[in-house]
Amino acid sequence: xxxxLALEGRWNSRAADKAGRLASIxxxxxxxxxxxxxxxxxxxxxxxxxxxxxxxxxxxxxxxFLSRSLAAVDPERVHDVHLVLSVLGRPxxxxxxxxxxxxxxxxSFSGPQSLRLAQLVEDGRVEIGxxxxxxxxxGRYFVxxxxxxxxxxxxxxxAAGNLYTGANTEETPTVVEATAFRNGIVIAQVxxxxxxxxxxxxxxxxxDAVVVADRPYAIxxxxxxxxxEIDDVAILMAMLAIRGVYEPHRVRRLNHGIGFDTAAIExxxxxxxxxxxxxxxxxxxxxxNPHPTLIPAIESGWVESIHCFGGELGMERYIxxxxxxxxxxxxxSLRSNRALAQTAGLYATDLFIGSTLQLDRxxxxxxxxxxxxxxxxxxxxxxxDPHGRRHASAAWLALARGEDGIARGRKIVVQLxxxxxxxxxxxxVERLDAADMVGKAGFAIAPVMIYGDDVTxxxxxxxxxxxxxxxxxxxxxxxxxAIAGVTPVGMERxxxxxxxxxxxxxxxxxxxxxxxxxxxxxSLLAATSMADLVRWSDGLYDPPARFRSW
Amino acid sequence: MQRIVVERSGGVPVTKRAHVGAVASGNLxxxxxxxxxxxxxxxxxxxVDGFEPVWRATLERFLERYPIAxxxxxxxxxxxxxxxxxxxxxxxxxxx
Numbered sequence: 001x002x003x004x005l006a007l008e009g010r011w012n013s014r015a016a017d018k019a020g021r022l023a024s025i026x027x028x029x030x031x032x033x034x035x036x037x038x039x040x041x042x043x044x045x046x047x048x049x050x051x052x053x054x055x056x057x058x059x060x061x062x063x064x065f066l067s068r069s070l071a072a073v074d075p076e077r078v079h080d081v082h083l084v085l086s087v088l089g090r091p092x093x094x095x096x097x098x099x100x101x102x103x104x105x106x107x108s109f110s111g112p113q114s115l116r117l118a119q120l121v122e123d124g125r126v127e128i129g130x131x132x133x134x135x136x137x138x139g140r141y142f143v144x145x146x147x148x149x150x151x152x153x154x155x156x157x158x159a160a161g162n163l164y165t166g167a168n169t170e171e172t173p174t175v176v177e178a179t180a181f182r183n184g185i186v187i188a189q190v191x192x193x194x195x196x197x198x199x200x201x202x203x204x205x206x207x208d209a210v211v212v213a214d215r216p217y218a219i220x221x222x223x224x225x226x227x228x229e230i231d232d233v234a235i236l237m238a239m240l241a242i243r244g245v246y247e248p249h250r251v252r253r254l255n256h257g258i259g260f261d262t263a264a265i266e267x268x269x270x271x272x273x274x275x276x277x278x279x280x281x282x283x284x285x286x287x288x289n290p291h292p293t294l295i296p297a298i299e300s301g302w303v304e305s306i307h308c309f310g311g312e313l314g315m316e317r318y319i320x321x322x323x324x325x326x327x328x329x330x331x332x333s334l335r336s337n338r339a340l341a342q343t344a345g346l347y348a349t350d351l352f353i354g355s356t357l358q359l360d361r362x363x364x365x366x367x368x369x370x371x372x373x374x375x376x377x378x379x380x381x382x383x384x385d386p387h388g389r390r391h392a393s394a395a396w397l398a399l400a401r402g403e404d405g406i407a408r409g410r411k412i413v414v415q416l417x418x419x420x421x422x423x424x425x426x427x428x429v430e431r432l433d434a435a436d437m438v439g440k441a442g443f444a445i446a447p448v449m450i451y452g453d454d455v456t457x458x459x460x461x462x463x464x465x466x467x468x469x470x471x472x473x474x475x476x477x478x479x480x481x482a483i484a485g486v487t488p489v490g491m492e493r494x495x496x497x498x499x500x501x502x503x504x505x506x507x508x509x510x511x512x513x514x515x516x517x518x519x520x521x522x523s524l525l526a527a528t529s530m531a532d533l534v535r536w537s538d539g540l541y542d543p544p545a546r547f548r549s550w
Numbered sequence: 551m552q553r554i555v556v557e558r559s560g561g562v563p564v565t566k567r568a569h570v571g572a573v574a575s576g577n578l579x580x581x582x583x584x585x586x587x588x589x590x591x592x593x594x595x596x597x598v599d600g601f602e603p604v605w606r607a608t609l610e611r612f613l614e615r616y617p618i619a620x621x622x623x624x625x626x627x628x629x630x631x632x633x634x635x636x637x638x639x640x641x642x643x644x645x646x
Contacts, residue, residue, distance in 0.1 A: 231576070232640075233632045420630045422576060424601045461632035485631055486607035517636060518643040 014183035021046050021185060022208060032161035032204065033193065034211040039069045044077045046185055047149055053102075054147040054179065057087040058170040058338070059109065059377060060222055060310045063153035065189045065213035067092045070151065075100040082106070084145050086134060086171055086338075087377075088113055090218070097126045106145055108132050109375035118373045131373070131447050133381040135342045138171075141178035150179035150186045153217040154210075156197060157190040161204030164197040167311030167319070167334035168219065173202060174339045180206040189213040198331035221313040221544050223289040225263040227527045233461050236510070236520035237416060238264035239272055241353060243513040244464035245414055245457055246282045249398040253285040255345045255382045257354020261416045263293040265353075270300040270526040287345040287382075290315040290326070290334070292543070296526035296536045298325055308334060309341040309378065314547075318540035338378075345382040350395035352382040353414040353459075356449060357421070358429050361477050361489050363452035363467060365415055366434035373437075376449045383450040385411040399456060399468050410468065413450065414457040419485030428480070428489035458483060462490075463509040470506050482507045554594040554602055556609040561590050561619035568644035571637045578626040578634060582641040585619045596626035604631060612638050620645065 022029075024045040028038035047053060047070075055070060056063040070078075071092040081102040083093070088110040096102040097120050106129035110117045120126040132140070141147065152175055155166035165172050179186050188202075188210045242265065245251065256262040269283060284304045288294070290312040297303055307327055311319075311334050320332035327335050345352070356365040367374045389396075389411075396409030417427045434446040456468040462483040470476035482498040484490030501507040510517055527533045530547050564584055571579040585591065592609050608631045622641070626634070 231633065233630070233636055236636060418630055418632045420604070420632065422628065422630060424598065424604060424630075461636065485635075486604055486611065491607065517639045520636065 018183045018185060025209070029209055031159060032157075032207065032210055033159065034187065034209040036211050036214065039066070039211060040072050043070055044073045046187075047073070047078050047081065049078065049080045050082070051148040052082045052084055052145060054084050054141075054150045054152075054175050055093070056150070056152040056171060056175055057085040057089055057093060058168075058310065059087055060219050060312075061153055061168040061170050062090055062218040063151050063189050064090055064092070064218040065211070065215070066151035066153070066187065071095040071099065071101065073101060079103070084137070084141070084147055086137060087111065088117060088375075091116075094120065103127060104129060106130055106132065106137065106140070107375060108134050108137050109377040110373060111375075114372040114374040118371050121373065128443065130444075131375045133376060134338060134378045135346065135381050138174050138339050138342075141174065146182045146184065147175070147179045148184050150175050150184060152176060152186065152188045154188050154190050154202065156192050156194050157188060157207075157210040158194060158197050158204070161188075161207040161210055162197055162200045163188055163190070163202035163204075163207060163210070164199060165201040167316055167336060169201060169334075169336045170310045170338045173337055176202050176206050187211065189217065191216045198333065199329045201335070219313060221547070223258050223291050223312045224314070224543065224547055225258070225260055225291075225293055226530055226547055227263070227267060227293060227525055227532065228529050230260050230264050230267070230522065230525060232520045232522065233418060234261045234264040235268065235522065235524055236461055236515070236517060237261055237418070237459055238268050239515045239520060240464055240510060240513060241265055241414065241416060241459050242268070242273060242276070242278070242282075243515055244459065244508055245351070245353075245412065247276060247278060249351075249412060250394045251282050251351045251412065252395065253349045253393065254283060254351040254353070255287045255349050256291070257352070257379060257382075258289070258291075259355045261355055262353060263291065264525070266291060266293045266297055267525040267527055269297040269302050271524050273302070274300070287341050287349050290319060292533050292541055293527070295533050295541060298322065299536050300526075307341050307344050308336040309338045310336045313544050314542045317542060318537045321540050342378055342381055345378065346384075346386050347389055349382070350393055351412040351414065352379075353416050354379055354383060355417055356415055357427070358432050358434075359415060359417060359427055359458070359480075360429055360432050360452070361480060361492075362473075363415065363455040363458060363476075363480060364432060364448050365450040365452075365455065366432045366446070366448050368434040368437060368447040370433045373447070375447070379449050383413045384454045385413065410456065411454075412456050413454050414459060415450070415455055416459045419460050419462065419487050419490060426487035428484040428487035430488050460485065463507060464513070466506050466508070469504070475501065475506060479506045552596050552599045552602070554596070554605050556592045556606060556613070557589060558613050559589045561588065561613075561617045563588065563619040564642070564645035566645050568641045570640045570644065573625060573627060576628050576630075576633070578624055578629040578637055580637045580641040581623040582645040583621045585621045588619045590619050590622070592622040592624065594624040594626060596624075598626070598628050608634055611635075616642055618642065618646075
């Protein structure tokens with residue numbers, strides 16, 4: 001008997017530790033329900049110095065009541081925390097480091113806090129483990145970055161701790177599973193506690209306590225782009241992407257990064273795409289956030305299915321009414337598990353297209369620019385060729401390489417960029433700012449978003465470079481220079497070389513693709529305003545107030 | 551405010567007047583007219599200083615691609631080179 005107990009102590013220390021920690025917060029816990037008034041004290045008792053803590057910060061949904069509470073703990077009691085989370089996007093996430101509560105972070109994206117994060121690095125107040133792609137970080141939650149404590153967010157809970165995440169599933173199931181099944185502690189903030197949940201997204205037995213937040217969790221409509229802001233250049237590039245990439249490669253399964261350029265593609269499918277007879281031939285299956293700008297294409301019968309990484313404010317009623325297209329529960333609302341959508345984007349789509357801030361002459365791409373550490377989110381995952389893929393499709397085989405019967409296809413990875421961004425800043429640069437970050441703040445490698453050898457196509461207003469067709473590095477660089485405009489990279493272009501590359505199909509200008517620049521007009525957009533999108537949706541899309549002029 | 555002039559002799563004259571674009575942030579207007587003599591003259595007034603080499607490269611590439619004779623006036627409010635090239639091409643399409 002004594003032997004048995006010793007054995008249990010040796011092999012079940014994590015369970016014992018968890019029981020001890022939970023006992024320390026019994027004063028504030030009634031069943032699964034935590035008293036919100038004691039939340040700071042609860043966190044001070046639960047979290048030990050050096051713990052790995054996940055404060056759910058997703059691309060959209062934020063456990064902001066819990067992150068604000070964590071930032072209010074006494075740094076004498078809670079310090080040297082190792083923060084693990086997808087998006088370091090809240091001001092209080094940065095406060096954690098400034099107050100000495102957290103010391104190290106592993107994350108994917110820092111969006112709105114990219115400037116403050118760069119400053120923390122400069123001041124030596126944060127140690128960055130690595131900037132991951134989402135799936136990579138999730139993978140590490142189950143290997144060497146499992147949280148001791150997870151602070152997550154859901155729409156509602158019942159008394160048994162079952163959680164309903166509504167349309168914004170995002171990271172919650174992944175974070176909770178990693179933590180709960182390794183004897184970590186899971187605390188969920190909810191907007192309300194109700195008797196009967198619309199559906200159960202997280203079983204109550206995985207959740208240690210729920211607390212009603214002081215206000216509904218924070219969320220931003222990150223994937224909404226107002227068609228009124230799409231200019232003729234974006235429309236020209238959209239025409240080139242369709243004629244130069246989607247149509248010849250028959251791209252049916254795809255992901256779009258967010259931006260006005262990809263929104264322009266979505267909005268000319270029912271017009272330009274229709275005139276080319278491409279409905280049903282391209283863009284039928286998507287791994288995509290619920291982009292409001294895709295509504296006209298959905299309503300015109302272009303889209304068979306969309307699996308989402310997260311929800312989008314205002315799209316709830318529209319999605320519920322289009323359950324043939326979206327993945328919805330029996331209650332009608334979206335289920336949007338990011339880990340599964342990222343897996344879909346990695347393995348089951350044939351094309352990723354997105355923008356970036358800098359491209360070098362080898363097409364390496366980065367969003368880290370001087371004084372800003374923004375991270376990447378899902379782009380490196382979607383924008384890479386998965387070597388583990390073993391199923392074929394026409395689009396994948398269109399880029400086949402190899403011989404002797406062992407040919408395999410390739411993911412189409414497109415960078416869609418204007419040669420210059422606003423304010424005269426060139427997109428094409430001789431050296432990425434990211435290359436200068438190696439060695440600083442523990443960056444073992446440059447924060448490259450998409451490596452050049454994964455980029456198969458680059459589309460600019462000047463034309464399309466088919467990098468995968470280039471015979472060698474010299475041709476690849478010349479092809480990129482041919483469409484890089486008057487940037488430092490583009491000034492290297494030589495007339496004869498460009499002519500030869502056009503003849504070889506490595507470079508295509510608009511006239512080679514049958515695209516007339518003069519046709520790039522806003523009249524080609526299926527919707528030119530937010531009001532148009534609402535009309536297309538039969539009044540089911542309800543844009544957030546900031547996007548409404550009426 | 552900066553003024554930039556690019557000239558090139560010879561070329562096929564445009565036959566009509568054209569006006570495209572708008573005076574708005576990130577945009578520009580292009581006025582294109584048949585020339586008095588057989589040369590292309592592009593006069594740029596831009597609200598953003600310090601980008602003369604980018605302007606010259608953009609306009610010279612335009613005149614290389616389209617060897618025209620025309621009197622062109624550009625009023626710019628911070629448009630990207632992509633937008634400048636596109637508006638010039640749109641104007642040319644109407645003026646030829």
